[in-house]
Amino acid sequence: MTISRLATLRKMLRRRKLDAILVTQPDNRFFLSGYTAPDHGIGESSGVLLIPRQGEPFLLTDSRFTLQAQQEACDFQVELYNRGLISLLNKLLPQLAIKRLAFESTYFLHSSFNKLEKCTQKLAIEIVPSTDLIEKSREIKSEEEIAALHLSTQLNEKVFQTIYSQIEPGISELELSLEIETTMRKLGAQRPSFDTIVAFGDNSAKPHAMPTERRLQDGEIVLIDMGLIKDGYCSDMTRTFFMGQPDELYLQRHRVVRKAQLAGIATIRAGAVCRDVDTAARKVIAEAGYKEAFAHSLGHGVGLAVHEEPRLSNRSRKKLRSGMVVTVEPGVYFQGWGGIRLENMVIVRDDGCELVNTDTTHLDL
């Protein structure tokens, strides 16, 4: 797998007249090497790939990770930078006769750039910021990756269905989110793909609510936004429902959101422009009089990262391509009342799109 990905990357390097690239972004690092160690924040890197246009690629890391690096990144030569990355690059770059070196501008600290610049200037190496060289090839998923996204979603839905019976008045947002995340891992997920959102009542008016001690009462909204990582691939799903008998206002608003979701999905196919998909869903919500209440984008790509390209945003002129996988998640939020968001994942195909989710709980009321 990583061999063919490396070949694709090297073609891109050749096309851009680059001699090598430094890969710092952890998902890109895994995508190309199979090395799974995560970064604990950008300041605590578990390693950097140095991939020359030809010859053996390197995984540069420190002694804490030697064994894991050697076991996982079999196609890479592991080199240790116990005196810092720059000092190792100082040694390696001249040996490899690199003259033009790309680095990942969107995952490279300003402070690290300063050091890299000093080092490469001395070595007469030109450094070239790259923003999406590897992200671009990650946008379109292979059928193996789509299968992995299916498995991740299936597991996510199984977790939802497992915890669903525990959602009763009296449970707190924190208790429920902990139960969800524990169940994820018990059923085989590596970890949640993001902090699980469990929001009751008017807490659900915050699109990115954090769970609190608040306990569920009858007659309140329940919003759950959850995802997990399985074998490296993310899932992401949101369900909103009413505890007890929903009132008319809830029903009406929920149906608007669902209608907007379906309207968005109906426009998704290879060739569709991202912002047009966003517009199709947004129009439904605006026509219902809730334009201001839908204050985020319609969706985002999902893969090794839970939020990646493409973005279904009213600012994106990107065209969808077959094999892209995106969420469709319209929502309306009213301070003091609550929010409703419904989210499914779809695979873009030539003639339309394919739903990744099979769970239909509380979608059509």
Next chain:
Amino acid sequence: MTISRLATLRKMLRRRKLDAILVTQPDNRFFLSGYTAPDHGIGESSGVLLIPRQGEPFLLTDSRFTLQAQQEACDFQVELYNRGLISLLNKLLPQLAIKRLAFESTYFLHSSFNKLEKCTQKLAIEIVPSTDLIEKSREIKSEEEIAALHLSTQLNEKVFQTIYSQIEPGISELELSLEIETTMRKLGAQRPSFDTIVAFGDNSAKPHAMPTERRLQDGEIVLIDMGLIKDGYCSDMTRTFFMGQPDELYLQRHRVVRKAQLAGIATIRAGAVCRDVDTAARKVIAEAGYKEAFAHSLGHGVGLAVHEEPRLSNRSRKKLRSGMVVTVEPGVYFQGWGGIRLENMVIVRDDGCELVNTDTTHLDL
């Protein structure tokens, strides 16, 4: 709390002739504002502080976080950047008559810097990279912060003691780490402060081992490195022991590590140089013939971040100061055999140091 921290920061701004600072680093953002939303990676910021030398400070965020920002950052004016941070800065900076603006170089992407540079050049604003302006004031903990670190550690030890009885042959590394992290949250932690390390047998030879399906057998090493976050503050503790009757080699190596830990702790006091503390512990391990087996630094600061300044490293000439809180965690690692690491946290005082930990399980064998 945040008012006095803002006052300290403003003094530093004046001293450096800076008109304002952009605070992007999430711990710094919380430290100064009380706003708790985490970043999901550096590419997904939950907000940025813009703190002018005088006048009201701002929390810049997007509409997903409006409510939370207003509730938590009471001393800040919340402004939304739904068209991007740069476009909002373009509007705000001229209004505030800012001429010299600091930004956090160690938490600012190269790609974002390029945009900021373009924007500020047009506005004739000088931008000044800052590497540790706020981190510096975080190094020395107030007594309130020390109390919070005590509470975090007490809870961490309670979790360790709670799960200790479950450590029996047959349990897997993954099961035990999940049990630890679930117990943390059930007992009131916000989350683990890092991915819990549970390593059995020769897996413990990786200082940053990730839990696997491997099941514990009698006669194997058990290494557990765990920490949690409570009220924003981190704990961090490592215990290593032998399942069953330890053999002579294990006992000897364990005692060397413990002796090294005590030797390091004995040198800690205000005025001691970080690398001298590292050397004191390293010497004990070297004298036992295990110099190569101790391949990481002796310790690190702990506070809002689980790894922060100061570093007890053989490269750090920094002097310890009263109120700093550091881990002391020597270790020895042998591929094919396993590893032993023992870690406690201490508070630096004028006349020595004070142990934060009270747990003594498996320290002195």
